[in-house]
Amino acid sequence: MRVHVVTKPIKDKALVDLKTSPLAPESFPVMPPIAGVQLATAEAGVHYTGRTDVLMATFDAGTTIAGVFTKSTMPGAPVIWCKQALADSQGQVRALVVKAGNANVFTAEDGMKACEAIAAVASDIVGCDASDIMLSATGVIGEKLPVDKVTAILPSMTPVADGWADAAQAILTTDTFPKGVTRQVQLGDATVTINGIAKGSGMIEPNMATMLAYVVTDATLPADVLDALLRETIEPSFNAITVDSDTSTSDTVLLMATGKADHAAITDASDPALTEFRQALQKVMTDLAHQIVRDGEGATKFITVSVTGATSDAAAKIVAKSIANSPLVKTAIAGEDANWGRVVMAIGKCGAEADPMKTLINFGGQPVTEAGRVRDGYDEALLNEHLKGSEIDLSVDLGVGNGQAIVWTCDLTHGYIEINADYRS
Amino acid sequence: MRVHVVTKPIKDKALVDLKTSPLAPESFPVMPPIAGVQLATAEAGVHYTGRTDVLMATFDAGTTIAGVFTKSTMPGAPVIWCKQALADSQGQVRALVVKAGNANVFTAEDGMKACEAIAAVASDIVGCDASDIMLSATGVIGEKLPVDKVTAILPSMTPVADGWADAAQAILTTDTFPKGVTRQVQLGDATVTINGIAKGSGMIEPNMATMLAYVVTDATLPADVLDALLRETIEPSFNAITVDSDTSTSDTVLLMATGKADHAAITDASDPALTEFRQALQKVMTDLAHQIVRDGEGATKFITVSVTGATSDAAAKIVAKSIANSPLVKTAIAGEDANWGRVVMAIGKCGAEADPMKTLINFGGQPVTEAGRVRDGYDEALLNEHLKGSEIDLSVDLGVGNGQAIVWTCDLTHGYIEINADYRS
Numbered sequence: 001m002r003v004h005v006v007t008k009p010i011k012d013k014a015l016v017d018l019k020t021s022p023l024a025p026e027s028f029p030v031m032p033p034i035a036g037v038q039l040a041t042a043e044a045g046v047h048y049t050g051r052t053d054v055l056m057a058t059f060d061a062g063t064t065i066a067g068v069f070t071k072s073t074m075p076g077a078p079v080i081w082c083k084q085a086l087a088d089s090q091g092q093v094r095a096l097v098v099k100a101g102n103a104n105v106f107t108a109e110d111g112m113k114a115c116e117a118i119a120a121v122a123s124d125i126v127g128c129d130a131s132d133i134m135l136s137a138t139g140v141i142g143e144k145l146p147v148d149k150v151t152a153i154l155p156s157m158t159p160v161a162d163g164w165a166d167a168a169q170a171i172l173t174t175d176t177f178p179k180g181v182t183r184q185v186q187l188g189d190a191t192v193t194i195n196g197i198a199k200g201s202g203m204i205e206p207n208m209a210t211m212l213a214y215v216v217t218d219a220t221l222p223a224d225v226l227d228a229l230l231r232e233t234i235e236p237s238f239n240a241i242t243v244d245s246d247t248s249t250s251d252t253v254l255l256m257a258t259g260k261a262d263h264a265a266i267t268d269a270s271d272p273a274l275t276e277f278r279q280a281l282q283k284v285m286t287d288l289a290h291q292i293v294r295d296g297e298g299a300t301k302f303i304t305v306s307v308t309g310a311t312s313d314a315a316a317k318i319v320a321k322s323i324a325n326s327p328l329v330k331t332a333i334a335g336e337d338a339n340w341g342r343v344v345m346a347i348g349k350c351g352a353e354a355d356p357m358k359t360l361i362n363f364g365g366q367p368v369t370e371a372g373r374v375r376d377g378y379d380e381a382l383l384n385e386h387l388k389g390s391e392i393d394l395s396v397d398l399g400v401g402n403g404q405a406i407v408w409t410c411d412l413t414h415g416y417i418e419i420n421a422d423y424r425s
Numbered sequence: 426m427r428v429h430v431v432t433k434p435i436k437d438k439a440l441v442d443l444k445t446s447p448l449a450p451e452s453f454p455v456m457p458p459i460a461g462v463q464l465a466t467a468e469a470g471v472h473y474t475g476r477t478d479v480l481m482a483t484f485d486a487g488t489t490i491a492g493v494f495t496k497s498t499m500p501g502a503p504v505i506w507c508k509q510a511l512a513d514s515q516g517q518v519r520a521l522v523v524k525a526g527n528a529n530v531f532t533a534e535d536g537m538k539a540c541e542a543i544a545a546v547a548s549d550i551v552g553c554d555a556s557d558i559m560l561s562a563t564g565v566i567g568e569k570l571p572v573d574k575v576t577a578i579l580p581s582m583t584p585v586a587d588g589w590a591d592a593a594q595a596i597l598t599t600d601t602f603p604k605g606v607t608r609q610v611q612l613g614d615a616t617v618t619i620n621g622i623a624k625g626s627g628m629i630e631p632n633m634a635t636m637l638a639y640v641v642t643d644a645t646l647p648a649d650v651l652d653a654l655l656r657e658t659i660e661p662s663f664n665a666i667t668v669d670s671d672t673s674t675s676d677t678v679l680l681m682a683t684g685k686a687d688h689a690a691i692t693d694a695s696d697p698a699l700t701e702f703r704q705a706l707q708k709v710m711t712d713l714a715h716q717i718v719r720d721g722e723g724a725t726k727f728i729t730v731s732v733t734g735a736t737s738d739a740a741a742k743i744v745a746k747s748i749a750n751s752p753l754v755k756t757a758i759a760g761e762d763a764n765w766g767r768v769v770m771a772i773g774k775c776g777a778e779a780d781p782m783k784t785l786i787n788f789g790g791q792p793v794t795e796a797g798r799v800r801d802g803y804d805e806a807l808l809n810e811h812l813k814g815s816e817i818d819l820s821v822d823l824g825v826g827n828g829q830a831i832v833w834t835c836d837l838t839h840g841y842i843e844i845n846a847d848y849r850s
């Protein structure tokens with residue numbers, strides 16, 4: 001894979017180089033072009049130097065779109081823009097412009113003015129309405145975006161069909177590797193492709209939305225079907241990850257379909273012809289979400305927290321999130337210490353119904369507890385062996401119902417402190 | 426002050442010495458005896474060596490008590506014991522036994538058996554019912570308490586009136602300094618004393634309860650009055666602090682009155698004669714809570730988060746806790762970086778009503794925002810100067826109502842990771 005090094009200009013401090021996460025995939029996937037999509041990247045020189053920081057994706061006429069956004073009460077201007085544009089365009093899209101390094105958040109009317117300026121230039125280039133332009137931004141909050149640098153560079157950018165790897169690179173901030181996934185799947189008579197890219201490594205606990213993620217397919221799907229598929233697949237993917245319990249002001253997931261594939265018309269998300277497609281889409285969404293966790297700031301362990309036997313799926317998710325967000329659980333795993341008592345604490349504190357006598361805790365498939373105590377014959381050596389690996393499985397059965405949930409997170413290490421205490425991101 | 430060094434036996438690791446928190450008070454207060462209370466400490470040698478780890482406090486007949494406990498669904502056996510004993514004794518108490526180093530949590534029926542054994546020995550010593558004995562334990566979760574070591578040592582312990590400093594020392598775990606406070610105040614015709622001791626430094630986000638804290642007065646107050654005073658003073662003290670958002674299975678605050686002071690009878694918590702006493706009690710409670718934050722694991726900054734202008738006091742507390750628990754805010758302050766955008770994020774993510782255009786953020790009295798953006802003339806140098814200190818004030822006015830709350834926390838540093846990733850506590 002391309003070695004990706006983030007270099008950040010720090011006030012009063014030297015440039016900081018982040019090492020690639022030890023949990024990074026071995027390579028970036030070979031992502032094929034998708035008919036109807038072209039991608040261009042450039043260096044606008046806002047916040048960063050020596051790296052691309054603007055992505056412009058253009059879509060042929062007829063491309064449909066669905067989106068899900070942060071629930072923050074302090075949303076970034078691009079989030080507000082996208083929600084309005086989605087409504088105005090009735091699910092049509094012709095271009096997406098993403099700026100990395102400046103979130104365009106909390107800059108009052110300047111935020112929306114910047115969106116309008118970028119959308120005006122992009123819509124001129126493409127020849128469409130401004131409401132056909134989708135916008136994202138990610139990076140520092142509260143600094144006015146020098147929008148002229150972005151609008152000046154857009155007309156000179158050269159879109160190419162084969163630009164997925166460069167696109168994945170241009171949207172990163174504190175990420176240490178670009179995130180992409182591709183799948184091909186049968187949809188009726190056609191073989192369709194699904195490509196997805198994402199960014200995110202800190203400020204990660206999406207809430208009905210996520211970090212920035214863009215998934216594009218050449219399938220032919222109306223916007224309302226896309227919307228149903230997006231909401232269905234986001235819950236067990238982006239809404240099931242957490243790095244640090246902090247939810248961004250800018251979380252955005254967009255799903256787009258260019259309609260270039262020739263298959264029988266789909267008018268309803270429940271169409272059985274979608275079976276394989278929705279499975280493939282779920283895999284793309286989950287894979288991207290996992291890649292964000294694998295690039296969690298300072299992460300050295302990828303942790304799967306599975307909760308079963310809760311009173312409801314919602315209760316199971318509360319318990320799983322409580323465990324996954326507990327600093328004491330995350331530091332214990334960082335220290336490769338089978339300190340399962342902290343899991344007991346995390347279950348206990350979240351308020352979901354639980355009974356110590358029925359609670360079964362497993363690490364790496366090794367049962368730890370039974371009947372309200374540590375299990376007879378419990379061998380901590382086996383757990384510690386599991387914890388030395390980089391893929392940690394922690395499962396809890398509460399024994400009080402049938403609810404279940406899986407949440408993914410990473411450990412909490414010195415790396416997180418270094419990245420977040422030592423310079424502004 | 427006495428230099429306090431925690432030495433912990435670590436599996437496969439050398440003993441770890443924790444340095445005293447840089448936020449520790451300059452000295453432990455001179456705590457006068459309280460008539461009707463005697464204190465004894467000893468080395469039971471459970472989990473620790475070379476330090477005291479058992480406290481036994483005895484109270485003269487007629488001492489009243491009120492208690493508040495963790496809301497965890499996985500409470501320790503001593504918590505369960507205390508709740509039952511409080512009910513059975515109808516607010517009377519004759520002794521308190523605290524064990525540090527083992528929380529006596531999640532050990533099934535062994536947990537309650539250990540409580541029964543300790544209470545049986547203590548009640549023999551004092552000559553009272555077992556339900557007049559209160560118990561606490563703090564330390565590792567899930568390991569069976571070697572109760573014989575505790576019961577064997579209790580009869581040999583020598584209670585003294587002047588044992589408050591030793592008592593504060595014997596109950597510590599990962600704390601780096603003993604925590605105590607004393608006040609004298611007029612109650613009717615009498616001058617009464619209030620002494621309090623506490624422990625706690627990690628797993629700190631009390632929920633209607635706290636870490637271990639014991640407050641004793643010689644005032645003459647019925648148990649129901651004590652209970653009302655405890656619940657009133659705990660909300661803006663122990664329930665307004667957080668170190669790491671993790672709530673313990675063992676949180677306990679007990680308030681005891683020996684009835685040795687000779688003043689007109691108090692039968693109602695609203696008696697105006699209590700005015701000065703309740704103020705003094707509030708100060709004792711708040712001071713102890715602050716000392717716990719000042720000993721927050723790895724803490725280098727004491728942070729006061731004040732929120733005003735929320736739709737309700739409860740909403741203000743949600744916002745204040747969201748800021749105080751945000752790893753990104755806490756690491757930014759650790760790094761002495763005025764990254765106020767992360768405060769925007771933390772306000773936005775918690776769901777409480779907020780409006781960017783009305784949100785005013787202050788650091789150290791320096792206004793940062795106005796009208797939905799950074800303030801004209803904002804001088805980051807002034808903020809950075811404030812952040813270099815060890816007492817950080819962060820205030821937010823939401824401008825959407827009259828609700829307010831104050832929450833205290835500490836920064837998130839490498840020290841927290843070291844303490845919690847590197848050995849079992």
